[in-house]
Every structure is written in structure tokens, then in C-alpha cells.
Amino acid sequence: MKEIFIERRDKLLRIAVKSNKELIESIVEENKDEPIIGEIYKGRIKNILPAINSIFVDLGLDKEGYMYYSDELKVKGVKKGDEILVEVIKEPLNDKGAKLSSKVSIPGKHVVLNCYEEGIEFSKRIEDKEKKNNILNNLEPLIGAGITVRTEGANVEIDVLKKEIAKLYEEFQDIDRKMKHSLGLKKLYGEDLTLKKLLMNSFGGEITKIYVNNEIDYEKIFNFINGQENLEVEKYEGYRNIFDFYGIEKELLKLRHNKVNLPCGGYIIIDRTEAMYVIDVNSGKNIKERSFNKTILETNLEAAKEIGKQIRLRNLSGIIVIDFIDMRDKSQKDIVMDVLKESLKPDKGNIKIFPFTQLDLVQIARKRQGKSIYEYMEEECSLCKGRGIILKLSYIEGLIRNEIIRMQEENSINCFHIEVDSVYKDKIKENIFDFIKEIDALDKEIYLNYVDNIEGYKIEPLIFQAQKDNLKDYKVTAIEKV
Structure with missing residues (x-):
């Protein structure tokens, strides 16, 4: 059974996915009025x-986007001042704006609609000619939009394809209408893309229960499901954060550790650089096998399986380089590569895996979707001038708030002593x-002080007057709260 937890507050959307009670994926998206992939x-x-084959495009936002000045655009004779429909294919980074494409598409689960193109095409992975002919004989081409049948689309009934195409075509017509008649530069498509993609990929297969923490998302998901089998949505009514209530927050905090132990006694280390993520595989205490080659293979196989899991859990994106333990036997490399690909199979369409290099490195390119757990x-650390990494204050505030709410629910306590790292x-x-x-404490009695070298914060409820008297110098006054 799969469970999806959706927590939305202010401008933050957090999604966690569990399969058979095990956390397998986490996504965090902040609404910062910046373009995201797929919009x-x-x-x-x-x-x-x-000279550099580039076009810069005003999107009506703070930063201009840019795209490749392709031969197709040259033939069309596009010029400065022209209005153009574009899709975001890479999010802004630092001072660089979003990367765009004039090839605009609307993805579905089984088909993709290509705006202002024509005809019916197929994914390269669909090789069955009989299936292709059956689809071509039963689908009508669209006016103003082309159709690409995805790999999964070859294995469903024609009526399923027709229904999805009709829905996507309505979205295309809405985009086309806005493009031609709306004033000003603006986003035409892409509200809640992350959530929509997640729901779309949840159709069919295993039983899935979705938990949400607000009425708007509940209604949206309820209508999206629209009688689909194996899908159920429930609104969480508690006051605590949904991630805290279901124990997900603690699991996410564990992911800050860069070392992950393997069952065989080996381990992997996950490090960040400015340009990429680097994952190092080590045999560690794996000395069970008498054969050195078997020890290496066993460690690398377990590492390959765990790396696929950690990439999704930590939501790593961009370039990821894996340094497996050296294998001289090519057949062993093939086995490890197969396991790695299998572990990343659920990450549909987001990832590309390259073969082993001469140095036994494997390179992965993964599309960005929301923030990694590290970014969020x-x-x-300001005190060590950026040489150290600490939890964000905003995240600390959320953790303290959760603990205050939990203690209040359990013991009706309204007075707390909080120590925060200096x-x-x-x-x-x-x-x-x-x-x-x-921290949701405007109506509470708070005693606050700062301590060197603690892990973020500590909090304790104050029950007796003697405790309060001992901490009176740290009490946050009413004036400070105003």
C-alpha cells in the first residue's frame, strides 16, 4: 500500500511518499514567484x-529567461518584440534566468500533447507495430496540436487514451485562447504541477491513500481522482503539522547525515559540491566473503540499490557522480548497472544514467523537481563564514512549534523553556x-536563552514556579512580543 502525505502552509508545499510504511520519496516546493520546470x-x-545562438525572453518576471536560437526559429523569422509561447525546461539558478524552449508540451500519464504541432507519434520504446497501427486507426489527429503516445500508452485501452487526450486538448485550447487574447506577459499553465504529476503517476497499480491538511487541496484531489479505483483521499484535521503527526519529520531529519550504512557492513557517503553530488561506496566492515571480488560485488550491489532510494528520498538533482569500488570484471559492472537502473525505475522520465567511465565512475543526470532536503x-553558518552547515532558522522554528503543540495537547502546558544554539x-x-x-507562542509564557554548541535547540515544559523563578532573566516580555 502507498501513502502520500501533502502538507501545505503559507508558500510551502511538502510531499512525502511511503510504500508499505517505508518513506521512499520527499519533495519540497517553495512558491517564490519564480518559474519552475513544466510551466x-x-x-x-x-x-x-x-553570435552565441541565444534568445532572451521577457516573462513578466524579475529575470529574463533564455533559450537556444534554433534553425527552426531562424526559419520562422522570429524577431525582437515578438510574443512567443515558451516552456520552462530549467529553473533559474543564482543570477541566471530560467532556460526555456519554444517546443511546448502538456504531459499526461499515457500521452503528451505538443502545442502547435501536428500528427501522431510514438515513444521510441514502443516497437510493437501492431499496437502502433491499432492506435493510429482509432485516434483522430487534433487541430493545432500533435500527439505523442508514451510507453505506457501502448498498453491501455483506446478509450483511456481518448479520454486523456480530450482532457489535455481542453487545456491546450485554454492556453491557446490566453496566448492570443490575454493582455500582458504571464504564466498560462502550470499551477501545482508537482502535485498534478504525482497524482497522475498514482493512477492504477497499488492501493494509494492520500492525506492532505487543507480543504482546497482536498477538493482538488477529490475531483482529480473522480472515482478512480484504488485511490482514496482523507483530510487531516489535527492542529500539529501533518509531517510531525505521522512521524515523517523525524525521518527527514535523519537524512541530514551523509553516511548511510549497508546491510553487508559497507556504507555510502553522500557529499555536495557547488557543481554536483558525489556518492562514494566503501566496503567498510564487509569481510564475510573470502573472495575479494565477491566482497566488492556484494557491496556495490547493495550500494546501487540504496543509492536509487537515497536519490529520491533526498530529492537530489542535477549531476550525480557515483564512485563504486573498482571492478575489473565487466560482467560485474553490468550486474551493478542493472541493479542501479532498477532502483531508479520508479523515477519515471526524470533521470538519465550514463555507462561506467574508465575510472569506474557512473554519472547520473536528474531533472530538478522542487528542493533537495539540504536546500530546504x-x-x-554565519559565525564560521560559510565553512559549516546548520539547520535553517525557519526549519528550527517549525520543529519547536511541533513540540509545543504536542506538549500542549498531551499535558495542557502553556509555559516553556527554550534553549537555542547561539x-x-x-x-x-x-x-x-x-x-x-x-513557534505559535504569542499566547504562551516563553523563557528563551542561547547556548553554544547544542544541536539546534532544546525545549522543556515548565510546571513549577521554582523553575520559572530560576529562569526569570530569560523570560520573553510582553513588550518583545508586540
């Missing part, structure tokens, strides 16, 4: 630079009101 915009060509949870002292003192508000 479609009505833009205007701001500049064309033939951590930040550079690295956060300046940030909190800049605006202590916001800190107290974020």
Missing part, C-alpha cells in the same frame, strides 16, 4: 544574440516577535 508562459523576445533544511542569536534578536509568532 508555460506567454513571453516577449527581448533580444537575439546570433540547511543554510551556511548561531541563531542575532537572527532571532533582530525580530523576536516573528520568532515567537512562528
